[in-house]
Amino acid sequence: MTSPHALSVAMLLADARLPSGGHAHSASLEPALLGGLPVAAVPAWLIGRATTVSLVEAGTAVVTARLLGGAAGTTTPAGAVPADTIPHATIPHATGPDGVRGPAGPASAVLDRVVDAWAARTPAPALRDAARLLGRGYLRLARTLWPDAPEVRAITAYDAVRGPLPRAVVLGAVAGATGLSAADAVRLTVYDDAQTAAAALLKLEPLDPLTPARWVLEACAAAEPQVPRVALCATPEDIPASGSPQTEGWAEAHALLSQRLFRA
Amino acid sequence: MPDTAPESTPESTPESLPGSRPAGRALRLGVAGPVGVGKSSLIATICRALGEELRIGVITNDIYTDEDARFLRSAGVLDPERIRAVETGACPHTAIRDDVTANLLAAEDLERDFDPLDLVVIESGGDNLTATFSPALVDAQIFVLDVAGGGDVARKGGPGIGRADLLVVNKTDLAPHVGVDVGRMVADAAAARENRAVVALSRRDEESVAELRSWVLGVLGRFRAGAHVAQDPGPMAPHFHADEDGGYVHSHDDAPAHDHAHAH
Numbered sequence: 001m002t003s004p005h006a007l008s009v010a011m012l013l014a015d016a017r018l019p020s021g022g023h024a025h026s027a028s029l030e031p032a033l034l035g036g037l038p039v040a041a042v043p044a045w046l047i048g049r050a051t052t053v054s055l056v057e058a059g060t061a062v063v064t065a066r067l068l069g070g071a072a073g074t075t076t077p078a079g080a081v082p083a084d085t086i087p088h089a090t091i092p093h094a095t096g097p098d099g100v101r102g103p104a105g106p107a108s109a110v111l112d113r114v115v116d117a118w119a120a121r122t123p124a125p126a127l128r129d130a131a132r133l134l135g136r137g138y139l140r141l142a143r144t145l146w147p148d149a150p151e152v153r154a155i156t157a158y159d160a161v162r163g164p165l166p167r168a169v170v171l172g173a174v175a176g177a178t179g180l181s182a183a184d185a186v187r188l189t190v191y192d193d194a195q196t197a198a199a200a201l202l203k204l205e206p207l208d209p210l211t212p213a214r215w216v217l218e219a220c221a222a223a224e225p226q227v228p229r230v231a232l233c234a235t236p237e238d239i240p241a242s243g244s245p246q247t248e249g250w251a252e253a254h255a256l257l258s259q260r261l262f263r264a
Numbered sequence: 265m266p267d268t269a270p271e272s273t274p275e276s277t278p279e280s281l282p283g284s285r286p287a288g289r290a291l292r293l294g295v296a297g298p299v300g301v302g303k304s305s306l307i308a309t310i311c312r313a314l315g316e317e318l319r320i321g322v323i324t325n326d327i328y329t330d331e332d333a334r335f336l337r338s339a340g341v342l343d344p345e346r347i348r349a350v351e352t353g354a355c356p357h358t359a360i361r362d363d364v365t366a367n368l369l370a371a372e373d374l375e376r377d378f379d380p381l382d383l384v385v386i387e388s389g390g391d392n393l394t395a396t397f398s399p400a401l402v403d404a405q406i407f408v409l410d411v412a413g414g415g416d417v418a419r420k421g422g423p424g425i426g427r428a429d430l431l432v433v434n435k436t437d438l439a440p441h442v443g444v445d446v447g448r449m450v451a452d453a454a455a456a457r458e459n460r461a462v463v464a465l466s467r468r469d470e471e472s473v474a475e476l477r478s479w480v481l482g483v484l485g486r487f488r489a490g491a492h493v494a495q496d497p498g499p500m501a502p503h504f505h506a507d508e509d510g511g512y513v514h515s516h517d518d519a520p521a522h523d524h525a526h527a528h
Contacts, residue, residue: 021365024353137365203354259329263351263366 009178010188013171016199021137025130026200026262027193028053028247031254035246039205043215046197050190050219051226052242053122057131057168058189059230059239060118062182064172066234067110068151107154108162111169117236118166124248126255130264134167142174149177182231187220194219200262290321290381291487292371293480294360294397296424297408299390302434304332306408306476307385309467311341313477318382318484321374322347323367325359325389332387346378356389364401371401383484393422399494404483407497409453410434415444418453425453427497430461430479437466 012018028049029042037045122128139159146152151173155165168189175185198212226240233239251264295303304324311320320342324332326349333349336342350366352359359366371384386402388395397405407424409417412435418425425431431453439446446464453462461479465472486492 017362019363019365021363021369023355023358023363024351024366026353133366133369136369140365140368200353258331258334260351261328261354263353 003179006178006180006184009174010180010184013174014188014192014195016195018141020141021134022192022196024263025134025196026204026264027196028127028251028264029197029200030204030260030262031250031264032247033204034254034257034260035250037250039201039207042197042201042212043218046194046215046219047222048244049193049197049247050223052240052244053247054190054193054223055186055226055230055240055242056118056121057171057193058186059233060114060166060168061172061175061185061189062231062233063117063236063239064111064114064169065151065176065180065182065185067114068107068154068173068176108158111155111158111165112162113236114169114172114239115165117239118168121239121241121243122166122248123243124251126251126264127248128166129255130251131166131168132164133263135165135170138167138170138174139165142170142177146174146177149173151176182233183227186223186227186230190223191216191220203261289375290319290371290384291404291484292384292386292402293483294386294388294402294405295408296360296388296395296397296405296428297390297432298392298413301390301408301410301413303387303390303408304335305467306406306432306434306465307387308336308339308341309465309473309476310385310480311336311339313473314383314480315341319378319380320346321371321378321381321384322387323370323374323384324349324387325352325356325367327352327354327356327389346374348374352389356391357395360386360388360401361396361398364398367401383480393417393420393424396423396428396497399496403487403492403494404429405497406430406432408432408434411436411439411444411446411449412442415449415452418449418456421456423497426456426458427460427495429483429495430463431457432476433462433464435466436464436472437468 016022032045033039119128122131136159139155142149142152143156155170155173159165171185171189174180175182180188194216198216201207201212202209230240254260254264295307297303307322311322314320322333322336322342324330324336324347326332330349333347336347337344348370350359350370352366367386371386374384375381386397388397396407405424405428407428407430409425409431411433418431418433433446433449433453436446438444450462450464454460463472463475463479465476467473483492
């Protein structure tokens with residue numbers, strides 16, 4: 001059977017209609033509005049996310065794909081070469097997470113290091129919980145669509161033993177399994193975050209529905225200069241540590257509310 | 265409070281129920297219906313009627329708040345920790361049909377945390393008459409109407425009214441006050457349902473509660489025996505239009521121009 005083009009996979013993953021649980025999330029927008037962010041500041045806030053927290057997520061996905069030995073990064077973005085040329089070993093099939101070895105060692109140890117790096121850059125428990133919930137939704141999807149991919153087997157085995165992985169890690173495994181390039185994994189992460197917030201915005205505030213579409217593209221454009229750098233991330237230490245403390249605070253306050261439309 | 269919800273033991277499982285969860289998990293029962301028909305109250309009634317013999321968990325899908333979960337917790341019919349609320353991103357019908365991820369994950373979590381459970385009841389956010397559960401989420405579903413919504417609602421039909429596993433006509437004790445003939449409403453419902461099960465319920469009428477109780481046990485028994493097959497009420501039930509030539513079945517399979525009310 002022929003494989004779909006990686007771009008088709010990216011479009012599938014970026015589609016709001018994808019039934020993986022995303023519709024109940026607002027990418028931190030509802031917490032922000034309830035915390036006092038004016039609607040007029042949403043475009044700037046989207047750009048802020050695209051150039052900070054989205055890059056943490058994106059770097060996490062890129063490093064996961066690379067360390068699990070998948071294909072992410074094999075499609076070299078123009079002008080970027082070094083890390084994209086690292087050799088990738090093939091992960092042998094195995095049932096237990098500790099029996100699965102990638103180029104950087106047992107998959108479980110690799111995933112532990114990536115998750116630790118991600119968690120250290122995502123201090124709010126509410127956001128880590130929400131990311132793990134989304135990760136579980138993505139994993140259901142990945143297990144259904146790419147059950148035999150070594151990367152998907154590795155995260156499935158990890159999930160069974162160590163618990164849920166955050167969405168960025170699952171996305172990284174999917175990127176590896178489907179040949180999505182590192183740069184496109186970064187763009188996908190940035191776009192998905194902005195579009196999730198834009199869709200949620202229309203449920204929270206009355207706006208011309210086409211207005212946030214422009215904001216999404218502006219956020220993507222703002223992140224574009226960072227894409228090559230993030231696409232080159234090769235180790236957990238390389239993952240950007242560009243945080244957004246106010247978002248973390250709003251997320252924690254939101255998690256305690258009894259009146260909300262979105263999970264986070 | 266929780267003291268009314270004793271820790272059930274396997275021995276307390278009704279003897280009439282074959283095996284102990286041969287499906288490997290609890291029966292998942294959906295409860296859908298418009299706002300205010302008494303879905304939460306119905307679930308409280310089920311918990312009260314069966315809490316002694318079944319190990320029950322409840323998931324609520326509120327639209328704006330966790331009001332339903334709090335109502336059930338305060339009703340004292342179940343250990344409050346066995347009642348979980350999930351957010352639906354303002355789309356209650358999506359959360360039970362197009363993208364059931366959040367509810368599936370919540371059901372898995374409940375079953376893991378309180379293993380073993382016999383019954384997980386999933387309450388839909390009050391939506392319109394077209395909202396039904398996907399068989400990917402629930403094994404069986406109850407659609408709830410109430411007499412105060414008008415005696416003609418049952419006759420109007422729709423997927424839930426027509427083809428849910430059980431239709432409950434609730435609050436029959438109010439019928440004299442709202443000028444509704446319960447017998448007529450049930451007869452209309454039975455006709456719309458081609459004689460699928462209908463229960464005319466008042467939580468103050470013990471006989472009707474017993475009828476509901478025995479329906480739930482019946483489904484659970486068939487589920488455990490492997491004899492129950494989840495039915496999809498469908499997005500819109502085919503219905504019969506009488507005319508001079510004898511009428512025709514309107515399937516909705518090819519009617520994109522149909523204007524179905526949507527509660528976005």
